[in-house]
Amino acid sequence: MSHRVLDVTAYTTFDYLQGGASGLDWDEDGIVVLNVESDEEEGVVRLSTELDPTDVQRLDQHADHVELFPDQARTLASTLREAADRVEEEVDDE
Amino acid sequence: MPHKKEEIKDELYGDAVREKIEEFAERGWDSIPEEEREEWFTRFKFWGVFHQRSGQESYFMMRLTNCGGVLKPDQLRAIGEVAREYATGPAENPEWGNGWIDLTTRQSIQLHWLNLEDIPEIWEKLESVGVSSRSAGGDTMRNISGCPVAGKAEEFIESRPILDEIQETIRDDDELSNMPRKFNISVSGCKQGCAQDSINDIGLEPAYKREDGEMRKGFNVRVGGGLGGREPRRARPLDLFIPPEKAVETVREFVEYYHEHGNRQNRSKNRARFFVDEHGTETIREDLNDRLEFEFEPAGTHFREEYTYNAGKPPEEGPHDHVGVYEQRDGLNYVGLSVPVGRLTAKETIALANLAGEYGSGEVRLTRRQNPIIMDVPDDNVAPLLSEPLLEEHTPEPSPFVRGAQACTGTEFCSIALTETKVRMARMLRWLRNNTDLPDDVNRIKIHYSGCTADCGQAMTADIGLQGMRARKDGEMVEALDVGVGGGIGADPSFIEWVHQRVPADEVPVLIKEIVEAFAAHREEGQTFREWVEEFGVEPLTDMTDPAESDYEDATLTDAKQAWYPFAEGDSPAPTDPDGTPISADD
Ligand code: HEM
Ligand code: SF4
Numbered sequence: 001m002s003h004r005v006l007d008v009t010a011y012t013t014f015d016y017l018q019g020g021a022s023g024l025d026w027d028e029d030g031i032v033v034l035n036v037e038s039d040e041e042e043g044v045v046r047l048s049t050e051l052d053p054t055d056v057q058r059l060d061q062h063a064d065h066v067e068l069f070p071d072q073a074r075t076l077a078s079t080l081r082e083a084a085d086r087v088e089e090e091v092d093d094e
Numbered sequence: 095m096p097h098k099k100e101e102i103k104d105e106l107y108g109d110a111v112r113e114k115i116e117e118f119a120e121r122g123w124d125s126i127p128e129e130e131r132e133e134w135f136t137r138f139k140f141w142g143v144f145h146q147r148s149g150q151e152s153y154f155m156m157r158l159t160n161c162g163g164v165l166k167p168d169q170l171r172a173i174g175e176v177a178r179e180y181a182t183g184p185a186e187n188p189e190w191g192n193g194w195i196d197l198t199t200r201q202s203i204q205l206h207w208l209n210l211e212d213i214p215e216i217w218e219k220l221e222s223v224g225v226s227s228r229s230a231g232g233d234t235m236r237n238i239s240g241c242p243v244a245g246k247a248e249e250f251i252e253s254r255p256i257l258d259e260i261q262e263t264i265r266d267d268d269e270l271s272n273m274p275r276k277f278n279i280s281v282s283g284c285k286q287g288c289a290q291d292s293i294n295d296i297g298l299e300p301a302y303k304r305e306d307g308e309m310r311k312g313f314n315v316r317v318g319g320g321l322g323g324r325e326p327r328r329a330r331p332l333d334l335f336i337p338p339e340k341a342v343e344t345v346r347e348f349v350e351y352y353h354e355h356g357n358r359q360n361r362s363k364n365r366a367r368f369f370v371d372e373h374g375t376e377t378i379r380e381d382l383n384d385r386l387e388f389e390f391e392p393a394g395t396h397f398r399e400e401y402t403y404n405a406g407k408p409p410e411e412g413p414h415d416h417v418g419v420y421e422q423r424d425g426l427n428y429v430g431l432s433v434p435v436g437r438l439t440a441k442e443t444i445a446l447a448n449l450a451g452e453y454g455s456g457e458v459r460l461t462r463r464q465n466p467i468i469m470d471v472p473d474d475n476v477a478p479l480l481s482e483p484l485l486e487e488h489t490p491e492p493s494p495f496v497r498g499a500q501a502c503t504g505t506e507f508c509s510i511a512l513t514e515t516k517v518r519m520a521r522m523l524r525w526l527r528n529n530t531d532l533p534d535d536v537n538r539i540k541i542h543y544s545g546c547t548a549d550c551g552q553a554m555t556a557d558i559g560l561q562g563m564r565a566r567k568d569g570e571m572v573e574a575l576d577v578g579v580g581g582g583i584g585a586d587p588s589f590i591e592w593v594h595q596r597v598p599a600d601e602v603p604v605l606i607k608e609i610v611e612a613f614a615a616h617r618e619e620g621q622t623f624r625e626w627v628e629e630f631g632v633e634p635l636t637d638m639t640d641p642a643e644s645d646y647e648d649a650t651l652t653d654a655k656q657a658w659y660p661f662a663e664g665d666s667p668a669p670t671d672p673d674g675t676p677i678s679a680d681d
Contacts, residue, residue: 009510009546
């Protein structure tokens with residue numbers, strides 16, 4: 001079976017991002033799907049990513065996920081916002 | 095806690111919903127309070143009335159039902175006339191214009207762009223010839239699927255009377271209208287497996303027992319199949335053989351059992367296939383045995399190995415579909431047309447109904463491959479029928495690509511789609527027909543296209559499966575396709591493997607051409623596409639093929655996925671009055 005593990009629809013958070021996978025002595029680039037969903041039953045926010053299976057030969061097809069409690073999800077959101085601001089500031093400074 | 099949808103259904107569902115629809119229609123779109131819309135639209139579905147997606151507010155799709163794909167004389171004509179008069183939207187489709195019908199993979203018909211205000215009139219017109227939209231959607235028993243030529247072609251067991259009785263005594267029973275989830279029943283009596291019983295919630299398939307030199311005919315029972323979502327299941331055998339006269343009560347008992355015990359809390363896990371996972375076939379068999387009066391006996395011998403429908407076997411092993419001219423057992427003929435992606439204009443629909451009346455008995459049947467069949471054509475009428483313009487367009491001898499093509503709804507009407515599907519498929523098929531040579535003995539390559547990973551178009555089980563995706567091309571986001579090969583159903587179902595992913599849509603036709611040419615060059619005589627892929631392997635195919643642009647022109651390459659209609663410029667006029675005038679939000 002070779003489905004993508006993650007669903008990719010118009011509701012998917014990002015259907016196209018640059019990314020990759022690295023090991024101790026290897027690196028491969030690929031296109032990544034990233035999705036954020038709330039799991040009300042478990043009380044967590046689930047953030048999942050999947051590299052396009054045909055991009056990375058070294059790995060079996062799979063998706064990775066992390067589970068964040070709501071306050072952790074908010075911490076991540078504000079960290080991302082701050083990091084985004086810094087990136088833009090540096091671009092503006094150039 | 096019951097799911098919210100359960101509360102909505104508990105309040106009002108089934109036949110009572112009809113009056114409310116008529117009331118709202120009388121008073122106009124605006125009379126549905128905005129905060130109640132979602133709730134009402136959930137209920138409307140039971141009556142086959144589906145509100146279209148965002149950007150298309152105030153417009154509805156209607157799904158019509160039937161049993162086993164049979165349309166009696168005059169029914170198709172009435173449907174065509176309704177499509178001509180009412181199924182017209184604020185923008186034209188570039189291939190089919192305005193006013194057309196869709197044939198579905200469950201042997202039914204769908205009409206788009208209907209105004210709520212017109213629905214009572216539409217019902218009146220359709221019901222006057224016996225066409226209904228009841229129980230066509232929502233958490234109900236859907237169209238009961240059966241072999242479309244049941245009663246006309248050679249059948250191992252007569253399935254038509256059983257189909258009709260299930261329809262009348264089970265599906266039409268308002269007591270059973272509110273199921274935990276949609277529910278599919280299939281009965282096939284032929285040896286071809288064309289009702290695809292391995293993918294239904296309960297399927298009866300023909301089987302026999304040989305005792306004392308005598309053959310007893312009956313059905314084996316399978317439950318809990320379904321391909322949707324992340325976890326597809328083939329229906330699992332209950333190890334139960336039933337004689338034909340017990341078929342209806344057995345189906346009823348399973349329906350009631352699921353109606354009582356199915357999960358009403360968690361909608362992601364409550365299709366009957368999960369029910370079967372949870373309880374196990376042995377428990378279900380025991381429970382059914384307790385509930386039913388007659389003595390259970392183990393499964394009989396079935397014909398699975400002989401199934402040819404969509405099974406990737408060479409053509410000489412039996413008809414793959416119902417396209418072409420075939421003899422009925424009463425000496426008349428049926429003529430199966432091929433309609434690319436299942437869409438007919440209203441004009442073609444009416445013409446088809448007229449031809450069926452002129453050359454046959456007027457009866458038309460619909461297949462699971464979105465194609466119509468003209469029934470009961472005497473020998474002398476076959477040649478003149480075949481030379482009619484409509485049959486030259488939707489020929490019973492289509493190109494192998496057209497014959498195997500199927501596409502889901504896509505961005506045109508589906509809110510979760512990533513790409514447009516039907517127009518693209520129709521244009522790719524034309525391009526492939528004009529630009530690709532296939533060996534003479536290949537009469538079908540199944541290309542299935544789904545607009546996202548939900549895979550309603552069944553790309554996973556195609557020879558060549560296409561799934562909507564997005565890619566970056568020349569600095570822009572474009573509609574793209576994952577392209578895979580080697581799927582199929584039949585006795586030994588398999589799923590596709592990806593050859594290339596995120597191929598910009600305008601480069602896909604050349605890729606398919608190269609894949610098919612590789613097949614033509616490397617196959618052994620007589621090998622089908624699926625057999626060849628299995629032997630040749632996918633990796634070499636990835637290496638030897640390359641997507642590329644060509645003179646194929648894509649209609650929606652850079653369509654933003656949330657456009658209100660992928661083929662229209664500018665803002666949406668919706669919601670509108672029945673005459674198409676926008677209803678302004680602030681009056
Ligand atoms: C969210 C996704 C899906 C949607 C919106 C969808 C929609 C539909 C519709 C509208 C029909 C026709 C029903 C009728 O005419 O009464 C249908 C039937 C069918 N669909 Fe889907 N479908 C979905 C997922 C799938 C998937 C993933 C598969 C297979 C891989 C699939 C396979 C079928 C088949 C085989 C039928 C006919 C029989 C049956 O359901 O058992 N569908 N679907
Ligand atoms: S496969 Fe995706 S795009 Fe196609 S109809 Fe289903 S949900 Fe919509």
